[in-house]
Amino acid sequence: MKTWQCVVCGFIYDEARGMPEDGVAAGTxxxxxxxxxxxxxxxxxxxxFEMVEAGSVAA
Amino acid sequence: MDPVLIIGSGLAGYTVARELRKxxxxxxxxxxxxxxxxxxxxxxLSNALAAGKAAAQIASAAAEQxxxxxxxxxxxxxxxxxxxxxxxxxQVAGAPIRYAKLVLALGADPIELALQxxxxxxxxxxxxxxxxxxxxxxxxxKQSVVLLGAGLIGCEFANDLLAAGYRVAVIDxxxxxxxxxxxxxxxxxxxxxLAAAGVSWHLGTTARAVKRDAAxxxxxxxxxxxxxxxxVLSAIGLRPRVRLAQRAxxxxxxxxxxxxxxxxxxxxxxxxxxxxxxxxxxxxxxxxLMQAARALAQTLAGTATPVTYSxxxxxxxxxxxxxxxxxxxxxxxxxxxxxxxxxIEARFEDASGKLLxxxxxxxxxxxKQALTKxxxxxxx
Numbered sequence: 001m002k003t004w005q006c007v008v009c010g011f012i013y014d015e016a017r018g019m020p021e022d023g024v025a026a027g028t029x030x031x032x033x034x035x036x037x038x039x040x041x042x043x044x045x046x047x048x049f050e051m052v053e054a055g056s057v058a059a
Numbered sequence: 060m061d062p063v064l065i066i067g068s069g070l071a072g073y074t075v076a077r078e079l080r081k082x083x084x085x086x087x088x089x090x091x092x093x094x095x096x097x098x099x100x101x102x103x104l105s106n107a108l109a110a111g112k113a114a115a116q117i118a119s120a121a122a123e124q125x126x127x128x129x130x131x132x133x134x135x136x137x138x139x140x141x142x143x144x145x146x147x148x149x150q151v152a153g154a155p156i157r158y159a160k161l162v163l164a165l166g167a168d169p170i171e172l173a174l175q176x177x178x179x180x181x182x183x184x185x186x187x188x189x190x191x192x193x194x195x196x197x198x199x200x201k202q203s204v205v206l207l208g209a210g211l212i213g214c215e216f217a218n219d220l221l222a223a224g225y226r227v228a229v230i231d232x233x234x235x236x237x238x239x240x241x242x243x244x245x246x247x248x249x250x251x252x253l254a255a256a257g258v259s260w261h262l263g264t265t266a267r268a269v270k271r272d273a274a275x276x277x278x279x280x281x282x283x284x285x286x287x288x289x290x291v292l293s294a295i296g297l298r299p300r301v302r303l304a305q306r307a308x309x310x311x312x313x314x315x316x317x318x319x320x321x322x323x324x325x326x327x328x329x330x331x332x333x334x335x336x337x338x339x340x341x342x343x344x345x346x347x348l349m350q351a352a353r354a355l356a357q358t359l360a361g362t363a364t365p366v367t368y369s370x371x372x373x374x375x376x377x378x379x380x381x382x383x384x385x386x387x388x389x390x391x392x393x394x395x396x397x398x399x400x401x402x403i404e405a406r407f408e409d410a411s412g413k414l415l416x417x418x419x420x421x422x423x424x425x426x427k428q429a430l431t432k433x434x435x436x437x438x439x
Contacts, residue, residue, distance in 0.1 A: 007119050008070065008100045009345050010110075010376060021428050040428065041374045042102075042345040 004030050009042035060087055061157045062132075063359055064149065066139050066303075067164030068092035068122075069187075070100055071332025071348050075162055076129045078356030086359075088131040089158075091151065094189060096122035096135040102345055104191045105215035106376045109222035114192035142307035144325040160327050160359055163304060163315060167297035167333035167343060172207060176268030178276055182207070182291045185216070194292065201289035202226055205278050207266055208295035209236035211375055214253065216294055218377045221257045228259040228286050230266050230278070237375070240384050242394035242405045245418045252380035261286070297343055299334045314341045319365035319438065321355045331355055337366060338438060346371040347437075370434035372417075372427055380420055383427045387416030388437050399423050406430070 001016040013019070013033075018026035022040060024033060037046045063079065065072045068090055076090060090096065097118035107117055126133045134151070141150040148155035169184040185191050198204060204220050206213050209231035220227045229236070235246035236253065254260060261280060268279040269291055278286040299314035310316040310324035314336030321329045321337065331351040333343040340347075350366055357364035375382035387407040392415050397404040402421030406414055417430045 007103070009102050009374070010100075010106055011374070021425050043349040 002030065006039045006042060006044055008044050009039065011039050011041040061159035062087035062089045063160045063162065064156065064158035065090045065162040065164055067166060068096040069164060069166050069332065071352065072164035073098055073125065074349060074352040075164065075331060075355050076131060078352050079359050080129055082356055082360040084130065088129060090131050090133045091137040091139060092133065092135050093138055094187065096125065096133050098125050099188050104185055105212055106219050108219045114188055114195055118188060139303060142303060144307055144328055147327065163330040163334055164332050165300040165303065165334040167299050169293065170296045170298050172266065172293060172295055174266060174269055176270040178269045178271035181276065182269055182293050184293050197290050203288045204290045204292055205230065205286050205288040207291065207293040209233065210294065210296060211237065213294040215376045216292060217253060217258050218256065218379050227257060228261060230261040230264065230280065232263065232265050234263050240386055241418050244396050245403055245405050245420050248403060248420055249377065249380050249382065256379040297333060299341060301334065312336050320358055320363055321351055321366060329355055340437065344371065344373050367439045368437035370431050370436060372431050381424050383419045383424045385416045385431065385434050388435060389415050
């Protein structure tokens, strides 16, 4: 499981946690998130380059 | 063919350029920047320390990379001296550059407190990446920082400095941190959470002077208190950069006045981001900037598109007490509080119980998406 950080606002998506409140189940991998998903904090599109791999979470 | 000319390479300028390129690959694009035009995200500056990011790591792309990516000519170190809306030119180093459409993405300046004392000039402000690098150099190997201002940026910096092991004191004339954005009970919770994390609060007073002696800096407060510190950082708010627009005869109020098309009072001149006052709203946050950039890109590509502002919650990066605030668009109403085990939900409602805004703290921030859907648009 990995975490991804929005380089615009710092929002972190943690695959292990998912975003249940936004309809993304825990354990959803980054590549399985729909292309039209956008950063919940700043609205940056998934397709944009701003999402970077922040690092692996210790298993 | 004259280019679309963007003044400013901050988040506003680069985002509108990127959104335009998604719609139009061919219109010539020129971006003028006062600094080195590397791409970085300003909101990241107030939580980079605990994240272990040096200033150089915050810049994610150099000007040359941005130029390739955006198929743009990027001119770094360019100070725009004047705009001639009649001739459709801007003047840089005495020479005119023509434009077909001009986008002002000028940003905002930090408000400066008038301070006395022989070290008043040593007070730091972090409004761009270069200033952030100076700030990091100044705190290197030091122990203590005094922050002027308990607003959003002040609280974020305070939390970030604490997490990195600094002693932090915060001064603000208000009685509570984030007092203008939060209802009393939530602001009080934030005050206690940051105090528990180590902030020494000096609220209801102001800094009067900053002096230096052999032992370091001393901040003198209006109530007579003296605070010894290594570094003083000011974060008391932003003022839209309007002078260039004003001198060009554009209508200016608090910010550069635009309609919902982001068009200024001059034809073919647009403004967005922290410098702009869009239909009466100056909102120096990321979400409105993104919405404005998308709408303006459509307009520049030939489809006139007014910006819509949905409810736009602001995330406050204070890990001591995570916060989300969606400031009410209307003032008539009252706060209804719902304290939860490790959080608090505050709804701002009108007399009929309609949700106008909200503030969430602690574990209650999980209600953000649900409440955002219920909150009214700023304008639609």
